[in-house]
Every structure is written in C-alpha cells, then in structure tokens.
Amino acid sequence: MASALEQNPLKVAIIVGATRPGRKADTVAGWVGGIAAGREEATFEIVDLADYALPHFDELMPPLYGHYANPHTLKWAEKIGSFDAFVFVTPEYNASIPAVLKNAIDYLAAEWNDKPAGFVGYGIEGGVRAVGHLRVILEDLKVTGVQPGVELTLPVDFEDFTVLKPSEGKDKQVRAMLDALLTEARRPKAEEAAA
Numbered sequence: 001m002a003s004a005l006e007q008n009p010l011k012v013a014i015i016v017g018a019t020r021p022g023r024k025a026d027t028v029a030g031w032v033g034g035i036a037a038g039r040e041e042a043t044f045e046i047v048d049l050a051d052y053a054l055p056h057f058d059e060l061m062p063p064l065y066g067h068y069a070n071p072h073t074l075k076w077a078e079k080i081g082s083f084d085a086f087v088f089v090t091p092e093y094n095a096s097i098p099a100v101l102k103n104a105i106d107y108l109a110a111e112w113n114d115k116p117a118g119f120v121g122y123g124i125e126g127g128v129r130a131v132g133h134l135r136v137i138l139e140d141l142k143v144t145g146v147q148p149g150v151e152l153t154l155p156v157d158f159e160d161f162t163v164l165k166p167s168e169g170k171d172k173q174v175r176a177m178l179d180a181l182l183t184e185a186r187r188p189k190a191e192e193a194a195a
Contacts, residue, residue: 010042010185013083017090017101019050027164029089032120035174042182049104052076063109073107081111085185092123092130112141116184118177119149126151146180
C-alpha cells in the first residue's frame with residue numbers, strides 16, 4: 001500500500017531566472033533537475049521564464065487582490081499556483097537578480113504565499129548578492145527561504161567562464177538544499193496546525 005506522500009508527492013518548480021541570449025541559467029537548472037530527479041518524495045519541473053514572455057507588469061489591479069485580467073498573467077498564475085515549492089536559479093546582474101525574474105515574481109501574490117524556496121546562484125562571486133536580494137523580495141510574499149543555498153562561481157564552476165563544470169561537492173550542496181526545501185514544504189502551515 002502506497003503512503004500518502006507517494007500518492008501525492010510534492011511538486012517543485014525549478015525556475016530558470018534569466019532569459020538573455022547566452023544565459024547559463026537553463027543549463028544550471030537542468031543540472032539541478034538531474035540531481036533532483038532521483039528523489040521519490042517529490043516531482044520536479046523546470047519552469048523557464050523564456051517560455052512565458054511576460055511583458056513589463058501590466059495588470060490594472062495589484063496582485064494582492066488576485067484579480068488577474070491578462071491571458072499571460074492567468075497562464076503564469078496557473079503554472080506557479082500548481083507548485084508546493086520552488087528552486088530559483090539566478091545569475092547575479094549588477095549585485096542583484098535579473099529584471100525579468102523580478103518582473104515575473106511581481107505578477108503574482110497568493111500563488112507564491114506560504115511556500116518554501118531554495119536558491120542556486122551563480123556569478124563571479126557565486127551570485128550571493130543576487131540570492132540575498134531574492135530572499136528579501138520573497139520574504140515579503142510570505143515565501144520561506146531555506147538554507148543552505150548553492151553558490152556557483154564563474155571562475156571555478158564554469159570552464160572558460162562559460163561551460164558548467166561544477167566543482168567537487170557542489171552536487172552535495174544541491175542535495176542538502178533540496179533536503180531542507182522538502183522538509184519545509186512538508187511542514188504543516190500555520191492555519192493547518194491551528195485547525
């Protein structure tokens with residue numbers, strides 16, 4: 001007899017947080033997805049912002065109200081709302097996250113709320129400032145950021161600064177991040193605990 005967790009595994013989105021030509025986020029997300037694929041307690045799906053082509057935020061009402069009018073917003077809300085947790089893969093652009101990722105986050109509210117997130121950053125210094133900013137942004141949306149994160153540095157983890165070749169131990173960092181993420185995703189929500 002299958003356990004409840006096996007019958008209803010957690011759904012986790014691995015969000016590709018950059019869309020520019022020559023990006024590395026899609027390759028990094030694929031690497032994370034390959035490590036995650038062996039887990040039985042969750043299913044993982046790569047969600048590429050390039051597939052959604054969201055314009056600059058163009059909803060009349062603030063996302064907090066949940067009154068989405070545009071087809072692109074409704075499609076994005078349906079996709080993000082279907083997940084229990086997120087892994088954000090982000091490069092560091094000028095000490096923060098790419099504008100396209102901030103825009104995608106800003107489109108929604110309830111779809112992010114009360115769900116945990118893990119982080120994989122990359123850049124000259126491992127994307128730490130981008131991930132730090134992302135944690136603050138998501139905290140305001142009631143997203144619980146887990147520790148540890150994964151830091152990939154361009155000089156060490158990318159051959160010639162371009163081809164992903166994670167250094168020894170980075171796969172263990174991904175597994176530790178996923179352990180923390182799934183533990184947090186299984187934690188009862190405050191309203192469930194109060195019931």
